[in-house]
Amino acid sequence: MTGRREHRGRWAATAVLMILAAGARAEDAADALIGSPASVTVEPGDAVLRGRRATARLIATATYADGSVRDLTRALEWSSASPEVAEVSKTGLVTPKADGQAVVTARRGSVEASTTVRVEGMAGPAPVSFRHDVIQALNQAGCNSGACHGTPTGKGGLKLSLRGYLPDEDFVVLSRESGGRRISTFDADASVILRKPLGEAPHEGGIRLKHGTKAFEYIHDWIAEGAHDDPGVAAPVKLEVVPGSRILNAPAKEQQVVVLLTMADGTKKDVTSICYYDSSSPDIAEVDSTGYVTFKGRGEVAVIAHYLSMVAIVRLTHLIDVPGFQVVDVPQGNLVDRAVFAKLNHMRIAPSADCTDAEFIRRAYLDVLGALPKPEEVDAFLKGDPADRRGKLIDALLERPEFYDFWALKFADVLRSNGRLIEPKGAYVFHRWIRASLEAGMPMDRFVRELLASDGSTFSNPATNYYRISREPEAAVETTAQLFLGVRIQCAKCHNHPFERWTQDDYYNFAAFFAQIGRKPGVLPGEEVVFNAGGGEVKQPRTGRVMPPKGLGGPVLDDASLDRRARLAAWLTSKENPFFSKSLVNRVWYHLMGRGIVEPVDDFRDSNPASNDELLDGLAAEFANDGYNLKSLIRKVLQSRTYQLSATTNPLNADDAVYFSHATTKLLPAEVLLDAICDVTGSPNAFAGLPPAARATQIPDGKMDDPFLKTFGRPARELACECERESDSNLSQALQLIGGATVNNKLRNDGGRVAGLAKSGKAPEAITEDLYLVAFSRPPSSAEMDAAVKHLKDAKDPRAAIEDLAWVLINSKEFLFRH
Secondary structure, X not given: OHHHHHHHHHHHHHHHHHHHHHHHHHHHHHHHHHOXXXXXXXXXXXXXXXXXXXXXXXXXXXXXXXXXXXXXXXOOEEEEOOOOOEEEOOOOEEEEOOOEEEEEEEEEOOEEEEEEEEEEOOOOOOOOOHHHHHHHHHHHHOOOOOOOOOOOOOEOOEOOOHHHOOHHHHHHHHHOHHHHOOOOOOOHHHOHHHHOOOOOOOOOOOOOOOOOOHHHHHHHHHHHOOOOOOOOOOOOOEEEEEOOOEEEEOOOOEEEOEEEEEOOOOOEEEOOOOOXXXXXXXXXXEEOOOOEEEEXXXXXXXXXXXXXXXXXXXXXXXXXXXXXXXXXXXXXOOHHHHHHHHHHHHHOOOOOOEOOHHHHHHHHHHHHOOOOOOHHHHHHHHOOOOOOHHHHHHHHHOOOHHHHHHHHHHHHHHHOOOHHHHOHHHHHHHHHHHHHXXXXXXXXXXXXXXXXXXXXXXXXXXXXXXXXXXXXHHHHHXXXXXXXXXXXXXXXXXXXXOOOOOOHHHHHHHHHHHOOEEEEEOOOOOOEEEEEOOOOOOEOOOOOOEOOOEOOOOOEOOOOOOOHHHHHHHHHOOOXXXXXXXXHHHHHHHHHHOOOOOOOOOXXXXXXXXXXXXXXXXXXXHHHHOOOOHHHHHHHHHOOOOOOEOOOOOOOOOOOOOOOOOOOOEEOOXXXXXXXXXXXXOOOOOOOOOOOOOOHHHXXXXXXXXXXXXXXXXXXXXXXXXXXXXXXXXXXXXXXXXXXXXXXXXXXXXXXXXXXXXXXXXXXXHHHHHHHHHHHXXXXXXXXXXXXXXXXXXXXXXXXXXXXXXXXXXXXXHHHEEO
16 A cells, blocks of 8 residues: 555656646746847727626737737736726736726736726626627527528528528527527526537537637526517627737747727727637638637738628738748849749748749740640740740740630630530630630720620620520629629628628629610520610519619619619729729739639638739739730739749748749649640541631530540539639549540551651650650650660560650650649
């Protein structure tokens, strides 16, 4: 027994020592974080707590000699000079006790800062508001989310409006439905709507509430107070986050945020403890239920605070010391480079080296023309004057007919040129109109105006096919917003957007522009005529109110003397509309760089910020000032050093996927890949209904079914979204390349390149160089040449050996990917 007691004693002593050591490490970490600040302040200053339910969360911010700031909220020790008036927790949360004033101090050693908090109204009633407090408690708990009772069909017999956007109905459901058995005003603790989310009764959604939280307090006390509605309660007018946007330099990597609600009478209320939060990039930084943000590594995030239908956003950046990083000179000759390199310096990311000339010509041909350069074009380019050959190549590519083919393909994808939707002839003339508009140099604002305001036959005025595809006002709303404003507004069709500012009213205001479109059969089979019917309205389905036409975030544009669509087209493409230029610039940037400045490319929202605001704003402004000239925009990007960086990363940018420090490696689009295989094999395509040797990038109709193109992600053109084109590699693609009929038949074509080389009598070295130049736009390295020549010389069947070599090149990453 004595031995056991001694053993237990040693373990107890060890445990105590470990606890003491952990405490010492925490103390050391706090001291390291605090350092030697020049000043410390507590914010928000002069907080006022009104009533016994109020709380106020405080932040201690230190400013240092170099201008940097750190959040010391959890590194300092908090105290109240008048705890009988207000108490403060170790994390800076103030709770009221009695009317009066209290000085609250955050201190550690010689570092300290204070603020005065005022408490009032403690003697008066503090009823819980159903429409503010209870609805927001349900929001925070996730009970009325789209994955729970906020789904259109509800869960477990309980259906709530999504995020509480219909409080009238929610009140009836919670307090009256099911015979009122969901709540018990006689014994609030026995209420089903508390016991289930607390885990005290079976609940499919698991534990959603905890004792001691504001959410529990509000729901419990609302029931105990009699479960009343308060339809006349004043609506809040503003939600804001304190502090504002902030940069945290290591060792600082945490930030407390405070959320303040401004009421109609101008008073402010701290709602930090009842909001719910999101991080735009949880892999970079997480935010907990108290609004405390913790960074996992270097990067930027938007932290989103939600209160009822209101959203407030703050952008935070965490920077770390990067051994070996040196600030690079910011190129001044190009807006793109000024913005990108300034951002890279700010984020302490080193750019890659410039790409080689061979890499550049292949990349530029693929991005601008959707085609590989011919060997003789590569040779001429490499022999040109190094001082200006890249610029001259860019200018030449933008005048090639393949440019119009390839970019018409891109627009036809998202405009849904599809014979299943608009008849095969409609798809053909629509594609031809898109291509002709590009070839004529039509400014993009005019291009969009002609689409939106189009009237007449879908055959003779092909732009009208836009409305043959988007037949209902709702479909036209969602397509137009996503394509030309970069806004996904679909959620607002049935309810206010749960994460953004767009409301159901905004949705149907926008739909009113398309309410007066008439359609009738044309003279020819399959033809349809689109016209302004001169009448027709849209009603908000929830209120039944007729909605006037109004742009998203814009003015009401109702004029009986004009076609509503003409008014919409004029507003949408005007410089006063902040979305149009940015949306188109971002889409073009995405096609050239492999990733949007805003990503996804058609999902502009406050909670999905641009990776480089200066870049997006600057390009959008120049695009508008240049008359919305597509070629000018493409040329500007191609001429930048940013576009011409290598895809090979370095140790200081290998983890960068958003700031464009290196070129993006991406699988060739289906049509481009098929055409490239045709070029390497010398075996052209044969598409039904198209001229002999037509390229896949010239196919006008999304309805055309080709197994190879389908496998490699060619979109069916049924969605107005870039996301419909699949760009991820998969097993089916590997099987197509390794043993599929398309590749093998082209390699074995008696009239193809392989057969020609086998008959040519060329030396193995010349054959190898020919294949490398056509596939990779470069000659082989010494090692590659030696391996290929040995294979060709050792082969008993020369043609089969050449087939093997071509097959290997086609299946290589260097061929399959743009880099």
